[in-house]
Amino acid sequence: MVEDSKTENKEIDVQKLMEQYDTESRIRRPLGIAAIIISIIAISFSAFQFYTGGFGLLLALKQRAVHLAFTLSLIFLIYPGSKKEFDKNKTKIPFFDIILAFIGAGICLYLVVYYKEMVIRSGLPITMDLIVGGLTIILVLEGTRRVIGSALPIVVTVFLLYSYFGQIMPGFFAHRGYSLERIIEHLYSGTEGIFGIPLGVSASFVFLFILFGAVLNKTGMGKFFIDVAMALAGHTTGGPAKVAVIASGFMGSINGSSVANTVTTGSFTIPLMKSIGYRKDFAGAVEAAASTGGQILPPVMGAAAFVMAEFLGIPYIKIAYAAVIPAVIYFIAVGTMVHLEACKYGLKGLPKKQLPKLGKVLKERGHLIIPIIGLVYLLVRGYTPLFSAFWAIVMCLAISMVKAETRLNFKTLGEAFEDGAKMALGVAAACACAGMVVGAVTLTGLGLKIANGLVMLGQGNLMLTLFFTMIASILLGMGLPTTAKYIILSIMAAPALVDLGVQPLAAHLFILYFGVIADLTPPVAVAAYAGAGISGGNSMKTGFIAVRLAVAGFMIPFLFALDPGLLFINSTIGHTLLLIVTALAGVLALGAAAGGYLFDHTKIYERVILMISALALLTPGLLTDSVGIVLLVGVIILQKMRISAKTKVKVA
Numbered sequence: 001m002v003e004d005s006k007t008e009n010k011e012i013d014v015q016k017l018m019e020q021y022d023t024e025s026r027i028r029r030p031l032g033i034a035a036i037i038i039s040i041i042a043i044s045f046s047a048f049q050f051y052t053g054g055f056g057l058l059l060a061l062k063q064r065a066v067h068l069a070f071t072l073s074l075i076f077l078i079y080p081g082s083k084k085e086f087d088k089n090k091t092k093i094p095f096f097d098i099i100l101a102f103i104g105a106g107i108c109l110y111l112v113v114y115y116k117e118m119v120i121r122s123g124l125p126i127t128m129d130l131i132v133g134g135l136t137i138i139l140v141l142e143g144t145r146r147v148i149g150s151a152l153p154i155v156v157t158v159f160l161l162y163s164y165f166g167q168i169m170p171g172f173f174a175h176r177g178y179s180l181e182r183i184i185e186h187l188y189s190g191t192e193g194i195f196g197i198p199l200g201v202s203a204s205f206v207f208l209f210i211l212f213g214a215v216l217n218k219t220g221m222g223k224f225f226i227d228v229a230m231a232l233a234g235h236t237t238g239g240p241a242k243v244a245v246i247a248s249g250f251m252g253s254i255n256g257s258s259v260a261n262t263v264t265t266g267s268f269t270i271p272l273m274k275s276i277g278y279r280k281d282f283a284g285a286v287e288a289a290a291s292t293g294g295q296i297l298p299p300v301m302g303a304a305a306f307v308m309a310e311f312l313g314i315p316y317i318k319i320a321y322a323a324v325i326p327a328v329i330y331f332i333a334v335g336t337m338v339h340l341e342a343c344k345y346g347l348k349g350l351p352k353k354q355l356p357k358l359g360k361v362l363k364e365r366g367h368l369i370i371p372i373i374g375l376v377y378l379l380v381r382g383y384t385p386l387f388s389a390f391w392a393i394v395m396c397l398a399i400s401m402v403k404a405e406t407r408l409n410f411k412t413l414g415e416a417f418e419d420g421a422k423m424a425l426g427v428a429a430a431c432a433c434a435g436m437v438v439g440a441v442t443l444t445g446l447g448l449k450i451a452n453g454l455v456m457l458g459q460g461n462l463m464l465t466l467f468f469t470m471i472a473s474i475l476l477g478m479g480l481p482t483t484a485k486y487i488i489l490s491i492m493a494a495p496a497l498v499d500l501g502v503q504p505l506a507a508h509l510f511i512l513y514f515g516v517i518a519d520l521t522p523p524v525a526v527a528a529y530a531g532a533g534i535s536g537g538n539s540m541k542t543g544f545i546a547v548r549l550a551v552a553g554f555m556i557p558f559l560f561a562l563d564p565g566l567l568f569i570n571s572t573i574g575h576t577l578l579l580i581v582t583a584l585a586g587v588l589a590l591g592a593a594a595g596g597y598l599f600d601h602t603k604i605y606e607r608v609i610l611m612i613s614a615l616a617l618l619t620p621g622l623l624t625d626s627v628g629i630v631l632l633v634g635v636i637i638l639q640k641m642r643i644s645a646k647t648k649v650k651v652a
Contacts, residue, residue, distance in 0.1 A: 238342025252294010
C-alpha cells in the first residue's frame, strides 16, 4: 500500500497545486541572468536579516525600510500583475515590473538616506516627502495585491477613504476628516503606519523564524516528520489519517502556512489515506484540518503570534506557553474524529513490515530535532525571539553537518536563503499593508468606536459579543491572511472583549483561532480546497467535512475566553487539570456527535445527547461539567449494552 501511495504521489504536481490554491506560490521562474539577479537579491535579503538578527538591528525605521525595500523589489520581479499574465508567461519579467522594482526599493531607501532630515522636520513634510510617501502607499497596496490577493488592499483602501471622508460618515463613525497630506505623512513618516509594529515584527524575528523553517526543510526535516508519524501511528486503526494529523501538526508548527502544509504533507498522506479506504473528500479534509492547526501549535505557530507579543507587550514564550494546551486539545480532537471514522467503516492500519522503524528513523535523522529543542530551550530561558531564532539557525547549520544525507553545501544553503526570502514576502507585504489600517485607526479613533459598537451590539452580554467577534473573525479571515486579519481585529474587536472582562491574552488568542479556522470555512476554504485538489474530491464537501473535523476549534476559544485557566492564567494546577479533562471529554462527545459513531453507530437521540454533553463539558462550571459527564457516560453505557446484546445474538 505504501508503494502504491508513493506511485500515486509521483503523479501529483505539488508546485501546480500550490500555484492553484496559494496566491503566494504563483511566482515567475525567469531564466538566465534574470534568475541569477533575483537569486542574488533574495539571498542578500536573507543575509541582511540574518546578520542584523545576530549582530544588532538598525534603528527601527531604517531596519523596516530596508526590509520593505527588499520586499517590494522582489515582489515586482517575481510576482506577475495577474493570473492571466502568469499563465501566459512564467519566465519573462515585463520591463514595467523591473521599473516598479527599482522604484519600490528607492522609495523605501529614501527614508534611510534622508532619515536625519525627516526626523528634524517631523510633522512638517516637504513636497518630496509627500510624493515618496504617496508612491509607497500605492506600491505597497499593489505589491500586496500581487502576493496575497485583492481582499486586503480593498480593506485598506476603505480605511484610507474613511480617514479622508470622515466628516460625511453617519452616526458615531463620523470624525472631522483629514487632508491627503496629513494621511500620507502619518502613514509614511512615522511608526504608526506602514513602518509600524507589524512591519517591525516582520523585519526582525518573523523573518528569522521563516528562514529557520526554510533551512530545516533543506535538511530533510519534512521527511523526518512523516517517517516518525508513520512509525508511531501507521499501523493503528485508520493509521494513515493519524499520520496526517501528527505529521501536519509537526510541519505546521514550524512553517505556519495552512495551504503550503496541506499540499506538501498531503501529497504523501492523502493518497495513503485513500489506499486503505478513506473517502477522498474525508482524506482531503483530514489533511486540511490538521495542517490548519499548525498555526496555533507552538513552538513557532504563525507570524500573527509574534505580532501579538508586540501588541500585548509580553514575551512570545508566554503566548506559546498559554497556547500549548488548547492546541494539543485541538489535535486530539481531530485525531479522535479520524479514529472514530476508521472504526465506523472498519478501516485498518498499514502492515508494520511496510512502515519505517522508529529507531532507524531517529538514528538517521533524529539529530535534526536538536535545533528545535534548542529553540524552545532559549525561549523558555527568557532570551528574545530574535536571539533564539538566530542561534536556532546556527544550530541547524551545524547539526546538519553530522550526517552526509542532511548536510548543507553552499548550493543548498543558498537555496535555503533564497527560499526563506521568497517565503517571507507574503508576511512582509501583509504587515506593511495592515500597518496602514493601524495608522488609519489611530488617526481617526475608529478602534474605540468599533469596540463601543460591539459592546452595544452585544448589549453588554459577553457571549453575544464573543459570537459577533467570532463571525467577524471568520468573515475577515476568509479573504485575508491570518496575520493581517489578526492585526485588524486586535485593534478593533479585542478591546471590546477586554472591556467585558476577558483576559487580554485570551481575547487576542480568541481572535487568532477564528482567523486560522477561516482557512477551512466555505466558501473560501483555501486549505480544504487544496486538500480536495490532491484527493480529487469535491471542494465544498471537503470544506464542510474539514469544518466538522475542526469543530473543537470553534469551541475551545469560547472555553478559554470564559475561563482562562486553560491558558494557565489566574488558575491553580488542579483547576487547569480539571479544565483539560473536561475539555477532552467534551471533545470526545463532540466528535462522536458530529461523526455519528462512538463505540457503535449512534442513534439520533444519542447524537442529541452527545451534543448536549459536549456543550455542557465545554462550558466552565462544576454543574455543567457534572451534567456533561453523566450524559456522556450514559451514552457509553447504552452503546456497550447494545453491542453486548448484538454479540449474544450472534453467538446464539
